[in-house]
Amino acid sequence: MSLGDLFEEVKKAYDIVEVVSGYVRLKRVGRNFVGLCPFHSEKAPSFVVSPEKQIFKCFGCGVAGDVVTFYTKIKGLTFKEALLELAEKAGISVDKRFFVEKRKERSLAELNYKVAKFYHHLLYFHSSSKEAREYLEKRGISEETIKTFLLGFAPYDGRVLAGYLRNSQEDLIKGNELGLIRKTSDGSYIDLFKGRIVFPVFTLKGECAGFGARALEKDVEPKYLNTPESRIYKKSEILYGLYQAKEYIKKEDQGILVEGYFDFLSLWEKGVKNVVATCGTALTESHVKVLKIFTQNWIIFYDGDLAGKKATLRSISLFLKEGILPKCVIISEEDDPDSWARKQNLKDESLKRKIEEITEDAITFAINFYKEEFSLNPSKAFKEIMEIFRSAEDPFLRNKIARELSFHLGIPENEVFKSFIKDITEREPIKEREEGYDKAEACLKMIAQFLINYPEYYKELESSGLSKLLEFYSTKFYGKFLKYLAEEFKCGNIEVDYIPDLEFQEALSDLLLNPPFENKEEVLQQIKEFIKKELARREIKIVTESLKNLQIKGLKEEIEKYLWVLKRSLTDKLVEETEKNKGGGYEPP
Numbered sequence: 087m088s089l090g091d092l093f094e095e096v097k098k099a100y101d102i103v104e105v106v107s108g109y110v111r112l113k114r115v116g117r118n119f120v121g122l123c124p125f126h127s128e129k130a131p132s133f134v135v136s137p138e139k140q141i142f143k144c145f146g147c148g149v150a151g152d153v154v155t156f157y158t159k160i161k162g163l164t165f166k167e168a169l170l171e172l173a174e175k176a177g178i179s180v181d182k183r184f185f186v187e188k189r190k191e192r193s194l195a196e197l198n199y200k201v202a203k204f205y206h207h208l209l210y211f212h213s214s215s216k217e218a219r220e221y222l223e224k225r226g227i228s229e230e231t232i233k234t235f236l237l238g239f240a241p242y243d244g245r246v247l248a249g250y251l252r253n254s255q256e257d258l259i260k261g262n263e264l265g266l267i268r269k270t271s272d273g274s275y276i277d278l279f280k281g282r283i284v285f286p287v288f289t290l291k292g293e294c295a296g297f298g299a300r301a302l303e304k305d306v307e308p309k310y311l312n313t314p315e316s317r318i319y320k321k322s323e324i325l326y327g328l329y330q331a332k333e334y335i336k337k338e339d340q341g342i343l344v345e346g347y348f349d350f351l352s353l354w355e356k357g358v359k360n361v362v363a364t365c366g367t368a369l370t371e372s373h374v375k376v377l378k379i380f381t382q383n384w385i386i387f388y389d390g391d392l393a394g395k396k397a398t399l400r401s402i403s404l405f406l407k408e409g410i411l412p413k414c415v416i417i418s419e420e421d422d423p424d425s426w427a428r429k430q431n432l433k434d435e436s437l438k439r440k441i442e443e444i445t446e447d448a449i450t451f452a453i454n455f456y457k458e459e460f461s462l463n464p465s466k467a468f469k470e471i472m473e474i475f476r477s478a479e480d481p482f483l484r485n486k487i488a489r490e491l492s493f494h495l496g497i498p499e500n501e502v503f504k505s506f507i508k509d510i511t512e513r514e515p516i517k518e519r520e521e522g523y524d525k526a527e528a529c530l531k532m533i534a535q536f537l538i539n540y541p542e543y544y545k546e547l548e549s550s551g552l553s554k555l556l557e558f559y560s561t562k563f564y565g566k567f568l569k570y571l572a573e574e575f576k577c578g579n580i581e582v583d584y585i586p587d588l589e590f591q592e593a594l595s596d597l598l599l600n601p602p603f604e605n606k607e608e609v610l611q612q613i614k615e616f617i618k619k620e621l622a623r624r625e626i627k628i629v630t631e632s633l634k635n636l637q638i639k640g641l642k643e644e645i646e647k648y649l650w651v652l653k654r655s656l657t658d659k660l661v662e663e664t665e666k667n668k669g670g671g672y673e674p675p
Contacts, residue, residue, distance in 0.1 A: 092169055092180060093154065099176035102140045102153040109160050124160060125149050126381055127339030141595040147382060150596040159379055162290020162332070165591075194318050197260045198294035202286035204250055205238025205279075212246075215239045218283055221302055225348060226428050231355050234330065236286045240279035240299060248275035264296070265314035278313065281306070285347045287319070287365055288329040290376075295319040298326070298347055298366055310347075312366040322370040325377070326350055326363040332380055334359040340383040342441070343369070343412075345397065349387070349423035356427055357434035358441070361387075369401045374408045382410055385445055390417040390426075395455055399474050402448040406478040411486070414451040416444050449475075449490040460495065468495065472505040481527075530564035531597075533613055537571055538597045540606055541580045544572070550614045551621050558624060567593055 103119055106112060112119040112135060123133040123144040132146035143150035149159065158168040170188055173180050209215050209232070218239040222232060231237075240247070248267045251257040258275065261267045267275040282299035289295050296319030298312045315321060327350045335341040342361040344350055350363040364373065377384060386401050388394040398414050405412045417426045432440055446454075452474055453460075460467035475487050484506055492499040533552070537544055544552075553572060559565030567590055603609040 092173055092178070095178050096169060096172045096176065097140065097153060099178060100153045100172065101137070102142060102156065103135055103137050105153050106135050106142060106156060123147060123149075125336070125379060127337055139598050141598055143596055148596075149379070149592070151592045152595055155592060155595065162329075191318050192293075194260055194264060194316065195289075195293035195295065197257055198264065198266075198286070198296065198318075200257075201247065201251075201261070201266060202236050202238060202284075202294050202297070204247065205240060205284045205286075206233075206236050207238075208241060208246070209237065209239040212239060212241050214241050217302060221283065225352070225424070226355055227351055228355060231351060235327070235351070238284035238286070240277060240282045240284050242281040244277045244280045245275070247277045247279070251275075264316050264319075266297070279311065282311065285326065287324060287326055289318075289324060290329055290332065292329055293318070295324055296321075296365070300347065310366055320372075321365050321367045323372045323376065324365060325373060326365050327354070328362045328376070330354075331359055331362055335362075335380045339381050340385065341377060341381050342385045342387050343377070343401070344387050344423045345389070345394075346422065346424065349427075352424040352427040353387075353437075356430070356432070356437050358427075358437055368397065369404055371404055371407065374404050374410070378408050378410065384410060384412045385415060385441070386412050386448075387415040387423050387441070389422040390419045392419075394422070399452060399455065402452065403474050403477045405448070406475060406483065409478075409480045409483060411478075411483060412448050413445045414448055415441060416446060416451070449487060450494075453491070453494045464495075468497065468505075471495075472502075476506060526559060527562055527564055529616055530559060530562060530568060532609070533616075534564050534568055534571065534593075535597045536603065536606070536609055536613060537568070537575075538594065539603065540610075541575060543606075543610060544575045546610070547613060547617070548572070550617050552617060555617050555620055558620075563589075563593070566590075 103112065106119075106121075110121040110124050110133060112121040113131075117136070117138060119135040119137065120131045121133050121135075122128055122131050123146055125144060126147040128146050133142065133144045135142045141150065141152050142156055151159070154165065154168050154172065157163070157172055158165055161168060161171075163171065167188070170180065209218055222237065227237070247261070248258075251261045251267065252275070258267070262269055262275070266278055268278065269275055279297070279299045281302050283302065285298040285300075286294050287296045287298060296313040296316065298310060301307075301309050301311070312321065313319060326347060331341075331354075338360045340360055342353065342358065344353065344361060344363045346363060350361055353359075353361045362377070384405060386398050386405075388398045388401075402412060402414070415423075417423070421429075427437070430437060430440060452471055456467045456471055459470075471491065475491070478484050478487060484503075488499050488502040488506070491497065491502050533547070537547070552568075556565050556569050556572070560569075570590060
């Protein structure tokens with residue numbers, strides 16, 4: 087059974103209202119059910135579940151999908167994990183290979199948890215652990231926090247864990263696979279961690295995926311060491327503390343992002359619990375996609391030195407790509423979030439208010455960072471600023487950024503927009519972006535919604551030039567979505583209700599939840615007119631560019647020849663259009 091077939095079986099086995107009701111209090115309103123969204127904080131219900139279409143959508147944060155999507159997000163699983171869990175609960179027979187892989191991953195996570203408990207035990211009972219406990223006390227980490235996050239100690243003797251795992255040959259093999267121990271040339275095993283505080287890292291569903299560790303001795307390098315990537319530990323996707331902090335983030339509808347384990351623990355210790363940290367790696371797009379599930383409101387709280395500020399600028403760009411304009415905390419150059427938090431004689435709400443006081447929006451942060459350079463070399467500084475903000479694809483966000491940059495830098499707003507346009511033209515086939523181009527995504531979404539509701543009109547739109555149009559929008563989300571739909575339609579799959587890509591599946595559910603168009607014939611004509619005008623506009627653009635190039639080269643004969651061909655082409659099209667309007671066909675002589 088393929089994943090697509092399994093998806094269909096799972097959807098048939100569950101009623102989405104029953105599944106969602108296990109996590110959200112729903113109330114029937116007309117044909118649908120409504121409730122408070124479990125994925126962001128809200129006072130007025132905007133979360134809608136359709137029993138008829140077996141899908142959900144939050145009109146507050148925009149998240150949408152089917153029963154599998156909901157289970158994926160509420161449990162913090164991958165799509166495949168959610169599908170297999172739901173299948174298992176429903177008693178659906180699944181290819182054993184799927185479960186063999188799943189059981190293998192689960193057994194690795196179980197060994198990691200066993201190791202976490204072992205290191206945690208050593209923190210209290212090993213003969214050399216006093217230094218580690220004193221170190222944690224000095225850093226202001228309480229007994230409660232130590233136990234909450236299962237902090238541990240790896241002794242200086244580099245064979246303690248290896249000796250512990252040696253009791254089971256299977257555990258020894260798994261430990262080696264996870265990178266916790268390493269086999270030497272003489273066949274014996276040595277530990278990865280020696281003389282370090284150990285930080286277990288948990289997935290969203292509470293499984294132990296890997297570890298980070300800090301050296302206790304000053305001169306040991308690297309200061310921080312992480313277990314290597316494995317089938318269950320992907321540092322570009324997992325965030326430290328998110329398992330424990332996710333409910334606080336949702337409740338407050340705001341999250342704070344830090345870079346270090348102790349940055350996280352210091353804030354948590356002082357009552358700021360809507361916080362997460364990256365695991366010894368820079369922030370990635372995958373991280374931001376995960377963070378976006380819990381709230382749209384994020385504060386970047388990195389070190390106050392130059393490296394920390396540059397890391398903040400990189401992170402701003404990643405958040406913008408996901409449609410989020412974050413805020414940034416400003417602290418002195420000698421401080422990091424950990425040292426800053428310990429200096430403050432504040433806790434809970436008082437500390438949160440203090441953080442708000444030293445927080446500014448990302449646009450202001452970037453402008454202040456480049457303020458001195460802008461006064462010395464405005465052109466260079468402006469280009470660097472735009473490198474940060476070009477990742478914003480949301481037109482409303484771009485408008486806000488353009489207004490702010492124009493005001494603070496004294497640059498005309500249209501000049502800022504030109505820089506945005508330059509980025510688009512570098513990524514897309516068209517060389518310039520005219521007024522109204524921001525509406526393209528909305529138009530593509532309308533076409534997608536039309537075809538989802540009326541797939542029988544695909545061939546008619548295809549003959550109107552839909553595929554040719556999509557070539558110009560290869561990087562737009564709904565451009566890619568429509569290309570996927572077109573491939574499905576070509577294969578004869580008219581009723582599309584499953585797409586392996588999770589983002590596409592969410593978009594599909596979103597479109598299905600929107601009501602069909604009242605006058606489909608009128609909308610069809612509007613779409614065809616849009617395709618026709620857009621293709622004509624682009625054809626004119628190409629002709630203009632070609633003539634400019636010929637003019638620059640001084641090729642007069644080529645220009646005249648080009649104009650003659652163009653005139654003949656336009657005449658033929660005019661005759662063809664006239665004959666079509668008369669209802670007759672036109673055959674050239």
